[in-house]
Amino acid sequence: MDDQLYTITVFTENQVGLLNQISIIFTRRCLNIESMTVSACSIHGVHKFTITCRSNRTMMEHVVKQIERRIDVLRAFLHTDDELVYQEVALYKVPTNRLLQEGHLEGIIRRNGARVLEITDEYTIFEKTGHKSETERLFEELKEFGIRQFVRSGRVAVTKNKTEFVDLFLKEQQARKQRVESKSE
Amino acid sequence: MSEKITGAEALIRALIDEGVDTVFGYPGGSIMPVYDKLYDYTDRLHHHLARHEQGAIHAAQGYARASHRTGVVIATSGPGATNLVTGISDAMMDSTPLVVITGQVATGFLGKDAFQETDVIGVTLPITKWAVQIRRPEDVAPAVARAFYIASSGRPGPVVLDFAKDAQTSLTDYCFEPCKFIRSYDPDPIIDEAKVAEAASLINSAQRPMILSGHGVMLSHAEKELVELAEKAHIPVACTMLGLSSIPTAHPLYKGMLGMHGNIGPNVNTNRADLIVAVGMRFDDRVTGDVKKYAPNAKIVHIDIDASEFDKTVRTDTHIHGDAKKVLLALIPQVNPAIRHEWAASFDRHNAAERELVIKREIEPDSPTGPMLMGEVVSKVSEAFGHKAITVTDVGQNQMFGVRYSGFTETDSCITSGGLGTMGFGLPAAIGAKIGAPKRQVVLYVGDGGLQMTLQELGMIMEYNVGVKIVLLNNNFLGNVRQWQYLFFNGRYSATPMLNPDFVAVAAAYGIKGEDVADRTELAGAISRMAAHDGAYLLNVNIDPTDMVFPMTPGGAGVDEILLNEKDHYIPKD
Ligand SMILES: Cc1ncc(C[n+]2csc(CCOP(=O)(O)OP(=O)(O)O)c2C)c(N)n1
Ligand SMILES: [Mg+2]
Numbered sequence: 001m002d003d004q005l006y007t008i009t010v011f012t013e014n015q016v017g018l019l020n021q022i023s024i025i026f027t028r029r030c031l032n033i034e035s036m037t038v039s040a041c042s043i044h045g046v047h048k049f050t051i052t053c054r055s056n057r058t059m060m061e062h063v064v065k066q067i068e069r070r071i072d073v074l075r076a077f078l079h080t081d082d083e084l085v086y087q088e089v090a091l092y093k094v095p096t097n098r099l100l101q102e103g104h105l106e107g108i109i110r111r112n113g114a115r116v117l118e119i120t121d122e123y124t125i126f127e128k129t130g131h132k133s134e135t136e137r138l139f140e141e142l143k144e145f146g147i148r149q150f151v152r153s154g155r156v157a158v159t160k161n162k163t164e165f166v167d168l169f170l171k172e173q174q175a176r177k178q179r180v181e182s183k184s185e
Numbered sequence: 186m187s188e189k190i191t192g193a194e195a196l197i198r199a200l201i202d203e204g205v206d207t208v209f210g211y212p213g214g215s216i217m218p219v220y221d222k223l224y225d226y227t228d229r230l231h232h233h234l235a236r237h238e239q240g241a242i243h244a245a246q247g248y249a250r251a252s253h254r255t256g257v258v259i260a261t262s263g264p265g266a267t268n269l270v271t272g273i274s275d276a277m278m279d280s281t282p283l284v285v286i287t288g289q290v291a292t293g294f295l296g297k298d299a300f301q302e303t304d305v306i307g308v309t310l311p312i313t314k315w316a317v318q319i320r321r322p323e324d325v326a327p328a329v330a331r332a333f334y335i336a337s338s339g340r341p342g343p344v345v346l347d348f349a350k351d352a353q354t355s356l357t358d359y360c361f362e363p364c365k366f367i368r369s370y371d372p373d374p375i376i377d378e379a380k381v382a383e384a385a386s387l388i389n390s391a392q393r394p395m396i397l398s399g400h401g402v403m404l405s406h407a408e409k410e411l412v413e414l415a416e417k418a419h420i421p422v423a424c425t426m427l428g429l430s431s432i433p434t435a436h437p438l439y440k441g442m443l444g445m446h447g448n449i450g451p452n453v454n455t456n457r458a459d460l461i462v463a464v465g466m467r468f469d470d471r472v473t474g475d476v477k478k479y480a481p482n483a484k485i486v487h488i489d490i491d492a493s494e495f496d497k498t499v500r501t502d503t504h505i506h507g508d509a510k511k512v513l514l515a516l517i518p519q520v521n522p523a524i525r526h527e528w529a530a531s532f533d534r535h536n537a538a539e540r541e542l543v544i545k546r547e548i549e550p551d552s553p554t555g556p557m558l559m560g561e562v563v564s565k566v567s568e569a570f571g572h573k574a575i576t577v578t579d580v581g582q583n584q585m586f587g588v589r590y591s592g593f594t595e596t597d598s599c600i601t602s603g604g605l606g607t608m609g610f611g612l613p614a615a616i617g618a619k620i621g622a623p624k625r626q627v628v629l630y631v632g633d634g635g636l637q638m639t640l641q642e643l644g645m646i647m648e649y650n651v652g653v654k655i656v657l658l659n660n661n662f663l664g665n666v667r668q669w670q671y672l673f674f675n676g677r678y679s680a681t682p683m684l685n686p687d688f689v690a691v692a693a694a695y696g697i698k699g700e701d702v703a704d705r706t707e708l709a710g711a712i713s714r715m716a717a718h719d720g721a722y723l724l725n726v727n728i729d730p731t732d733m734v735f736p737m738t739p740g741g742a743g744v745d746e747i748l749l750n751e752k753d754h755y756i757p758k759d
Contacts, residue, residue, distance in 0.1 A: 013369055017306060017316075024311050058496075065493035071315045071335055074369045173368040180366045 005034070006060045007084055007157055010049040010067055011041065011074040011166045018072060022049060025066045031055055035088075035154030043166065046074065052155050075169050079159065086157035090135035091117070092126040093149035094142050099124055102145075112138045123148065189356040192322030193218035196286065196348065197226050199329035202361040205257050207248060207620060209233045209241040213261025215288030215301060218353035220259075233620065233649055236641035238265050240613040242272025243639065246281045247617030250600045251575060251625070253406075255282040255337045256617070262288045263301030266347075267308065271607055273343045274312040278604025279427060280404060282341035284332045285309075291351040292320050305347045314342030320349050322357035327364070334364035339372030340491040341404060372490070376507040376515055383503045384462070384486045385519035391460035391484075393528045394420045395451065397443060397472075400427035400603075401465015401489060401509050408596040410513035411464065412436065418520045421529050423451030425466045427603040430593035434572070440532040443744075444472040446585045446734050449539040449755055450532035452744045457531075458483045465489060465509045468499045469604065478743030488512045535757065542749045543735050548590070554705050556729040559586035559630075559658045565708065566628060566656055567591045569716045574626035574654075575600060575618050579611030579635035581665040583658040585734040587630030595625075609638030615653045616645050626654065633659045633685050643695040652720045655692075655699075660728040661685055668733045672751060692723040699723030 012018045019038065026033050034052040041048035053060065060078050067076040096119060099105050105124075108114065114128045128138045135152055190198070196219055200208070210232060212220040223232055235241035238260045245256030256276075260269055266287040276283045290299040306316050315335045319328050325348075332344040388394055402411050408431050415422050415432070421440045422432050426447075432439045441448025443455070455461070461483045466472070473479045476498055487495055487504040495504040505512050547560025563586050567574070572592030578584040578601040588601060600618055602610040615629035636657055645651060660667075663681040670678055692699040702711045702724055715722040736755065737748045747755040 017310065020307070021310060028311070062493070062497060065495070065497075069491065069493045071367065071370045170368070173371070176371065177366050177368065184365055 002056050003054055005052055005054050005081065006057075007079045007081070007086065007155060008049075008051045008053065008060065008064055008067070008076060009079065009157065009159075010051065010076045012047050012049065013072045013074065014045055014047050015072050018047070021070050021072070022051075022067055025063055026053065029059065029063065031059070031063070037154035037156050039156075041166075043170065046166070050155055050157050075166055077159075077165065079157070083161070084157040084159055086131070086155050087129055088132055088135060088153050088155050089127065089129050090138070090150065090152040092128070092138065092142050092147055093123050094126065094145045094147055096121060096124045098145045108138075108141055112141065114138055190359050191218065191222065191354055191356055192319070192325050192348070193222045193353040195322060195325040195357055195359050196329065196353070197222050197230060198359060199326045199361055200257065201226065201229055203329060203333045203363070205230065205255075207231050207233070208257040208259055209235055209245045209248070209617065210259030211235055211238050211241055211261070211265060213265045213288065213301070215262035215290055215350050216259060216265070216286075216348070216353075217288075218350065219286070219288070219348070232259075233645060235613065236644045237639065238268035239271055239609065240639050240642040240645065242269045242283070242285065243275070243607075243610050243613035244617035244620070244642070244645065245283055246272060246276055246610075247577065247600055247614030248621035249281050249283060249617075250614075250621075251618035251627075252621030254621070255284055255333055257284050257286070259286045260288070261301070262290055262305070263303045266303055266305045270308065270312070271605075271609075273309055273345065275602055275605040275607045275610065276343040277312045277314065279602065280341050280400060281343065282336040283343040284329070284336050285343055285345045287345065287347050288353075289318065289347045289349045292349045293351070295349070305345065309345045312343075313345050316345040316347070318347040318349065319352050322352050322355045325352070325357065326359060326361045330362060330364040331367070334367070335370065339370070340401070373508055374506050376505065376512055378515070380503055380505045381512065381515045382519060384488075384505060385516055387460055387484055387486055387503060388418055388420070388462065389521045393454075393458045393525070394418070394460035394462060395440075395454060395458045396420050396422045397425065397461060397463040397466050398422055398428040398431045399425045399464060399466025402428060402431040403597040405465065405490070405509040407464070407510035407513050408432065410510055410517065412438075414513055414517050414520065417517060417522055419523045419525045419529065420462070421451075421454070421532050423447075425469070425472055425603075426588055426601060427599075428466060429588055429599040430596055433594050433596070434592045435594065438529065440529075441536060442589065444469075445474070445738050446589065446736065448536055449736055449747055450535040452736075452738065452747060453535050453755070453757060454532055455480050456482065456743065456745045460484050460486070462486045463488065464513070467491075467494045467497070470498070473498060474738050474742055474744045474746075531759070534759070538755070538758070539736060542755070550705070552705070556727045557702070557705050557708060558732045559583065559728055560590050562656065562658060562708065562726050562728075563587055563590035563630060565712055566654075569712045570626050570628060574598070574628045575622060577601065577611055577615040577618055577627060577629045579629070579631040580606045580608045581632045581635060581663070582660070582668065582732070582734050583630045583632040583635070583664070585665075586658065608635040611635055612639050612655070613642045613645070615655070616642060616651050619651045619653045620649070627652075628654045628656060630656050630658060632664060633657065633661060633683060633688075634663045636688070640691070643692060643697060646697055646721045647695040650720070654715055655721070655723040657688055657723060657725045658728050659685065659688065659725055660730040660732065662730045664728075664730065664732075665734075667730065671733070672739075688725045689723060697721045697723055699725060702726045
């Protein structure tokens with residue numbers, strides 16, 4: 001099948017148990033979530049889940065509908081990479097002595113646009129923000145010095161759309177609320 | 186400010202404010218404060234004590250489906266709650282509105298494996314429309330209002346309120362306000378006019394359209410509109426099992442049931458149709474058979490309130506998201522009157538063949554004596570009640586015969602466990618249905634296996650004087666499994682024969698009248714005695730265990746690959 005990496009963004013009410021509600025929809029279909037990031041979003045009281053998952057479009061479209069079906073979910077969207085601006089952050093902990101001995105430090109930082117967060121006699125910590133391929137490239141370069149720890153965050157993403165669909169949705173709901181209330185008076 | 190009341194009393198008052206007068210349940214430690222308050226409200230809130238929590242929830246399901254109200258179940262924490270899981274899952278699958286209230290240990294004990302603590306929210310989350318824990322008494326009234334709104338609106342379903350014990354006992358002000366709006370949930374979406382127009386033009390240009398009518402038609406009370414659409418554009422109608430009785434069986438455009446044990450006309454013609462208009466149904470695999478072979482010549486219009494059903498198993502050409510009744514009302518003026526005699530008659534020809542090749546041997550057996558066949562029993566019972574009764578079934582052969590051979594003159598009169606196929610559903614569901622629709626006759630078709638899964642609920646019949654007619658189609662076998670063993674497992678009857686008790690004596694022990702029907706010669710008399718009896722009755726009918734449900738499209742086959750008996754396939758004459 002045409003498996004590829006998809007990004008699903010989910011906007012929810014800020015309530016306990018939502019992570020579970022969303023993740024079981026993936027578990028039921030044996031889908032492996034590659035990354036998940038949860039945070040507040042630009043709208044007060046609304047939470048945003050950014051989930052990446054490798055599968056085919058039909059499956060992902062269905063998952064999105066099933067997520068949206070949950071009562072406390074406002075909207076869920078399916079994206080491919082070209083519709084998004086996205087980033088990940090990676091941290092690398094590398095022994096300092098070999099880095100200094102071989103005098104590579106400046107080159108590594110320049111080539112990768114990496115930052116050094118801390119240097120001690122023992123270790124040096126790099127930070128690299130970018131796409132997965134970029135953080136992976138730095139990983140490959142640092143390998144020869146012996147990476148002691150490595151961690152990469154989940155993807156965070158914003159859409160390139162001109163329309164902010166969640167804002168629009170909330171406006172529509174406000175109008176619906178007025179309709180419902182006027183009907184019951 | 187009014188006087189403060191406990192969370193438990195707030196629950197009772199909120200139920201009453203929601204218009205509830207009937208609940209089903211079973212008490213226990215963590216829900217005792219609620220039961221204690223219930224004691225003060227027995228004049229307004231009639232509690233029916235089941236003999237097992239599973240019985241309580243299936244009764245609430247039957248009640249909800251017969252009364253068009255939300256069923257309410259109350260149980261204690263731990264085992265009380267876990268005993269409800271089958272019913273919750275069943276209600277989720279079959280879109281039945283339920284509010285399920287479970288006791289929970291006090292908040293200070295949560296997560297500590299306290300006595301009778303189960304993570305009820307965790308267990309039920311995947312099988313509920315919504316589930317929430319109530320931890321403070323002031324949250325009771327809003328949670329109840331929200332629960333009823335969610336359970337009963339849109340595509341209905343079960344909601345769980347897990348009620349911590351300290352929230353039951355501590356005090357709160359009480360103020361009830363019904364819930365009418367949740368911003369993240371739109372149960373009544375605005376109908377897309379463009380899609381309606383698109384659907385209308387597909388209907389207007391179709392030569393061989395058919396309507397598939399599902400449970401959603403009845404959930405949205407669109408039975409009248411369904412018939413109006415069918416009549417105006419002269420479109421044959423077939424029902425899913427849960428859609429049965431959405432159109433009277435005698436209506437000339439009603440062409441039968443879809444699916445594995447459905448009628449030949451609609452199944453064969455599904456693959457000949459050039460347009461399928463599916464209303465409030467979800468293309469379950471029991472309806473579609475192998476989807477790759479499903480409706481290859483048809484465009485598909487899908488009307489449903491649940492957007493996640495679109496394109497789930499079958500690719501649609503147009504789908505209309507909305508309440509079935511509203512969509513049909515918008516659609517009807519845009520469809521052109523049409524006459525399609527030849528197409529409609531083709532259903533009748535296949536169905537006449539089915540009558541000849543399958544039904545006749547079931548309802549007019551050769552021998553005047555001996556054990557009976559399920560088809561003849563069901564059709565005679567249905568007739569004895571003028572096809573006006575509510576048919577309730579359990580699961581198994583009894584279910585397939587029950588739904589196939591019942592007639593329906595009244596809409597929304599068939600209660601059966603479709604999506605989950607829950608054995609043990611029948612008896613308590615029939616009890617709930619009778620309580621929910623006391624003026625109607627309720628007939629249960631049940632097998633010897635399924636009856637024994639919730640047999641204890643005869644106690645409810647005894648205690649609350651519930652006049653259900655129980656037709657026990659007793660083949661001393663787990664017949665449905667036996668049929669598969671016969672057809673697909675070389676007749677190796679592993680764990681399907683059953684040594685059964687004297688069911689009439691069991692019923693008698695509960696004060697329920699009954700009789701054995703051992704021989705065909707006794708059947709007609711026994712049925713009229715049952716029909717004439719005022720109150721509950723059990724007919725223990727001696728069924729030929731070799732009786733099998735046909736026609737049948739075996740798993741993995743297309744809907745038009747139909748077995749008429751163990752070896753012959755249906756071969757259409759045209
Ligand atoms: C709770 C549950 N367990 C098992 C099954 C599988 N099952 C389906 S039909 C059937 C046999 C039913 O036997 P009986 O109730 O006697 O009905 P019959 O088919 O003989 O009419 C079984 C075991 C089920 N549907 N539900
Ligand atoms: Mg049986």
